[in-house]
Amino acid sequence: MSASPLLVVEGLTKHFGRTPHLVRAVEDVGFHVAPGEVLGLVGESGSGKSTIGRLVLRLIDPTSGTIRFAGEDISKRPERQLKALRRNAQMVFQDPYASLNPRLRVRDIIGEALDAHRLAGGARRTERIGELLETVGLPATHMTRFPHEFSGGQRQRIGIARALAVEPKLIIADEPVSALDVSVQAQVLNLMQDLRQRFGLTMLFISHDLDVVELMCDRIAVLYLGRIMEIGSTDDVVSRPRHPYTRALLAASPKADPDAPKIRRMLTGDIPSPMAPPSGCVFRTRCPMATEECARSIPQLRSAGEDHQFACHYDMAHGERPAAA
Amino acid sequence: MNMDTPSLLSIQDLEVRFRTEDGEVTPVRGVTLSVSPGETVALVGESGSGKSVTSLATMGLLPRPAGRVSGGKILFRQRSGQTVDLATLPLPDLRRLRGAEIAMVFQEPMTSLNPVLTVGEQIAESVRLHMGLGHASALKRAAEMLDLVEIPNARRRVHEYPHQMSGGMRQRVMIALAMSCNPSLLIADEPTTALDVTIQAQILVLIQRLQREIGMGVLFITHNLGVVAEIADRVTVMYAGQVVETGSVGELFRTPRHPYTSALLNCLPARARRGEDGRRVVQSIPGSIGKVGNGCAFAPRCGQATDSCQAGSVLLETEMDRSVRCLRWREILA
Numbered sequence: 187m188s189a190s191p192l193l194v195v196e197g198l199t200k201h202f203g204r205t206p207h208l209v210r211a212v213e214d215v216g217f218h219v220a221p222g223e224v225l226g227l228v229g230e231s232g233s234g235k236s237t238i239g240r241l242v243l244r245l246i247d248p249t250s251g252t253i254r255f256a257g258e259d260i261s262k263r264p265e266r267q268l269k270a271l272r273r274n275a276q277m278v279f280q281d282p283y284a285s286l287n288p289r290l291r292v293r294d295i296i297g298e299a300l301d302a303h304r305l306a307g308g309a310r311r312t313e314r315i316g317e318l319l320e321t322v323g324l325p326a327t328h329m330t331r332f333p334h335e336f337s338g339g340q341r342q343r344i345g346i347a348r349a350l351a352v353e354p355k356l357i358i359a360d361e362p363v364s365a366l367d368v369s370v371q372a373q374v375l376n377l378m379q380d381l382r383q384r385f386g387l388t389m390l391f392i393s394h395d396l397d398v399v400e401l402m403c404d405r406i407a408v409l410y411l412g413r414i415m416e417i418g419s420t421d422d423v424v425s426r427p428r429h430p431y432t433r434a435l436l437a438a439s440p441k442a443d444p445d446a447p448k449i450r451r452m453l454t455g456d457i458p459s460p461m462a463p464p465s466g467c468v469f470r471t472r473c474p475m476a477t478e479e480c481a482r483s484i485p486q487l488r489s490a491g492e493d494h495q496f497a498c499h500y501d502m503a504h505g506e507r508p509a510a511a
Numbered sequence: 512m513n514m515d516t517p518s519l520l521s522i523q524d525l526e527v528r529f530r531t532e533d534g535e536v537t538p539v540r541g542v543t544l545s546v547s548p549g550e551t552v553a554l555v556g557e558s559g560s561g562k563s564v565t566s567l568a569t570m571g572l573l574p575r576p577a578g579r580v581s582g583g584k585i586l587f588r589q590r591s592g593q594t595v596d597l598a599t600l601p602l603p604d605l606r607r608l609r610g611a612e613i614a615m616v617f618q619e620p621m622t623s624l625n626p627v628l629t630v631g632e633q634i635a636e637s638v639r640l641h642m643g644l645g646h647a648s649a650l651k652r653a654a655e656m657l658d659l660v661e662i663p664n665a666r667r668r669v670h671e672y673p674h675q676m677s678g679g680m681r682q683r684v685m686i687a688l689a690m691s692c693n694p695s696l697l698i699a700d701e702p703t704t705a706l707d708v709t710i711q712a713q714i715l716v717l718i719q720r721l722q723r724e725i726g727m728g729v730l731f732i733t734h735n736l737g738v739v740a741e742i743a744d745r746v747t748v749m750y751a752g753q754v755v756e757t758g759s760v761g762e763l764f765r766t767p768r769h770p771y772t773s774a775l776l777n778c779l780p781a782r783a784r785r786g787e788d789g790r791r792v793v794q795s796i797p798g799s800i801g802k803v804g805n806g807c808a809f810a811p812r813c814g815q816a817t818d819s820c821q822a823g824s825v826l827l828e829t830e831m832d833r834s835v836r837c838l839r840w841r842e843i844l845a
Contacts, residue, residue, distance in 0.1 A: 230707035337799045338558075367557035367734065372778040372795035379790060394708065397737075401780040401791055438712035440737030442779050444760045448741060452712040455663075456677045472709075 190257070191218035192355060192388045193242065198251035200237055200412075209460050211237040213412040213468075214251070216487075221355070224382065224389040226403030226420070228396060228435075232460045233409035235392045239358045242390065243275055244268055256355070273303050276349035280361035282341035286333040292319070292344055293329040299351040318347040323377060339370035343377065350381065360392045375402060396439050400424050405493070408432045411460055411468040414487065418494030428496040428503055431469045467499070475500060518545040519588050519696055519728040520569070525598075526582030527561075527568050538564045540752040540803075542583070543827060543834070546728040548695065551719075553743035553760070554732045557775075559800040561752040566700045566732045570615055571597060571605045587613070590695060611641055614689035614727075616682070618701040623685055624673040630657070630684045631669025634691055641692040656687040660717060679710035683717070690721060697722070700732040715742055736779060740764060745832070748772050751800050751808035754827060757834040768835040770816075770843060771796075771809045807837065815843050 200212040212234040219225045227235040240246050242253055244260060253261040260271050279285035286295055296315045300306045306314040316326030322343040333341055342362060349357055359378070363371040375398065381387060393399050399406055400420055407417040408431065416429040427433045434453045453472045458464055467485050470476035479499055487495040490503070500506045527539035539561040546552045556562040567573050569585055585597040590612060597605060609615070617623050625633055634653035638644055644652060650669060657665035660683040673681055682702060689697060699718065703711040719742060722729055731742060739746055740760060747757045748769065756769040767773040776782065777794040786792045798812045806821035807813070813820070820838055827836045837843075 230709060339799060367799075368736070368778045369557060369775060369796035370799060372780075372793045373797070375780065376792055376795055379792070383790070395780075396708075397780040401783050401793065434709060438709045440712075440715070440735070440741040442736040442740050442764070442776065442781060444740045444743075444764050446740070449712045449716060452716065453709045454713070456679055456710070457707065 189221050192221045192256055193219040194254040196252045199249045200241055201249045210412055210463055211460055215414055217407055219388055221388055222386050224391050224403045226399035226406040227392045228399045228406055229409035230457055232411055232457055234412035235409050236360055239360050239390060239392050243277055273352045274354050275356040276354040278345050278349050278359040278362045281365050282338050282345055285345055286341055288333050291330055291332055296348050296351050299348055303352050318351055322347045338366050339373055342374050356388045358390045411463050413468055416496040422491060422494040428490045429498050430473050518547045520546040521586040524583040527564050528581040529578045538752050542754050544747045546730050548728050549726045550744050551729040551731055551742055553739040553746045555739055555746060556749035560749040562732050562749050566698055570698055611692050612694055613696045614694035616685050616689050616699045616702045618704050626673055629670050629672055634688050637688055637691045656691050660687045679706055682714055695727050697727050697729045751803050755836045768840045769837050770813045
């Protein structure tokens with residue numbers, strides 16, 4: 187890691203509600219994101235990936251743990267001192283229909299962000315909104331239109347323009363293309379890559395789609411029931427997965443290639459409820475190689491290479507197999 | 512299509528119209544496809560392609576009175592050997608057929624199941640109707656059906672309500688319900704779209720297993736090309752209300768003939784190519800499905816289109832078991 191990380195998360199935990207209905211959404215999660223880097227958070231329902239995104243933006247308060255943004259601990263900072271964070275970190279949402287106010291013209295949707303941080307007024311405001319629209323591939327003249335006049339892909343472009351308006355350092359993209367058709371998804375993914383390069387953006391890219399994450403991210407964190415199972419460079423995680431869950435997730439994703447091997451072995455059972463996560467390793471109830479040890483103790487992240495860690499008691503790559511298996 | 516040996520399902524030049532506030536629209540403008548016994552045909556398309564309207568029309572579930580089949584046939588071969596046109600069949604006959612020979616599974620099992628009945632009661636109701644069983648034996652059969660779709664503790668879970676189950680379990684219940692009449696045709700409309708990927712894998716494997724055991728034909732409607740490659744024998748691709756290409760799954764993925772099929776496959780992140788600057792870029796299709804003009808509906812977004820493509824309607828050309836609706840496919844492939 188050359189430059190000091192823009193975002194460092196340590197021991198991040200978020201519980202919702204209270205016993206007996208306590209939901210353990212995020213448990214002891216730690217990662218860092220270097221400037222200009224894109225970290226993917228991938229996982230299924232209940233993995234906590236979206237909650238982590240909202241915690242980092244302080245849209246919700248962490249139960250414990252620290253979030254350091256640009257060197258400063260923002261995890262306990264009161265709302266009124268979060269203005270700098272709100273300017274430096276922006277969110278792009280999944281649903282381009284729900285995330286734009288239908289009663290505002292595009293000019294005002296994007297203008298709101300400029301006004302809130304007093305970034306541009308008067309003629310300069312209009313000029314800047316036009317620039318932003320052109321940046322995301324829309325004509326500046328569209329600023330007088332309402333959201334319903336745009337297609338899903340165009341609305342997502344507007345959402346991205348709004349995020350870019352305050353010139354953020356960090357973008358948190360929460361399933362930004364999962365509501366879009368595949369041909370439109372490709373347009374938005376390419377746009378996000380262009381913008382990343384052009385503005386040196388740092389991103390947390392949240393998605394359930396491994397193919398999309400593999401395309402967009404430098405590093406990937408694989409989450410299951412609120413915990414990191416594996417984290418490392420995209421190549422390591424996708425090509426040399428060490429955690430049984432990562433392997434299962436890769437195996438379960440259908441390949442758009444009729445000659446590829448069909449799904450044969452797969453995980454049985456359901457994802458447990460985050461209200462009653464299993465003891466020890468949260469993945470053990472579906473893990474094909476779980477032992478009694480897995481029920482007893484929580485596996486800590488262990489190193490599998492320079493920038494590659496996984497949380498399993500057994501290292502399959504080094505012949506560490508459960509005695510009984 | 513040889514009429515002497517009709518397929519299980521043979522949709523011929525289907526046209527569906529809807530009345531809307533802004534006048535009449537034609538979301539399906541000429542769909543031809545067939546499903547043979549024991550075969551899985553994937554019907555693929557993006558939003559606005561008309562794939563779901565095609566499946567609703569086939570099931571006789573078009574919203575009335577706004578929607579209607581305005582042209583073409585939906586021929587279904589019954590167990591008796593008699594072929595009927597589902598598009599013109601009287602509603603009571605269609606209902607009887609839907610329970611007994613044609614089964615359906617939808618995307619969102621929560622809205623398809625009755626929330627105030629236990630899952631056992633719902634399956635039992637269906638088997639009582641179709642197999643004429645008494646109450647106790649119907650409930651026993653329901654437990655067997657839950658067992659068939661690999662729901663753990665089936666005998667206990669027949670007494671659960673849909674809301675007590677996970678999305679994956681509810682979809683299994685839907686499938687059990689669909690299977691309870693031993694259908695010869697299953698219409699599955701995006702059955703795994705709302706599910707997590709590890710659960711989707713379970714459901715896909717389950718549908719394939721049941722298909723082998725029962726020998727039913729499956730029409731599988733999906734937008735997910737990965738799922739298509741996983742389960743389909745043949746694929747029909749739709750764009751803007753029309754079939755643009757049909758072929759075996761291998762041929763269609765390896766040598767797509769229609770420029771839309773080929774462009775759609777290249778949009779997949781897994782097919783991203785490394786550009787000159789070292790960045791991985793996926794191809795995209797510019798624009799979105801727009802207003803349909805005279806000629807090829809894809810022409811405005813097609814990199815290969817010429818003036819002739821927009822001049823007049825393009826026919827579906829069929830040769831052996833492949834069809835393509837493109838004036839220039841031979842030139843483009845050459």
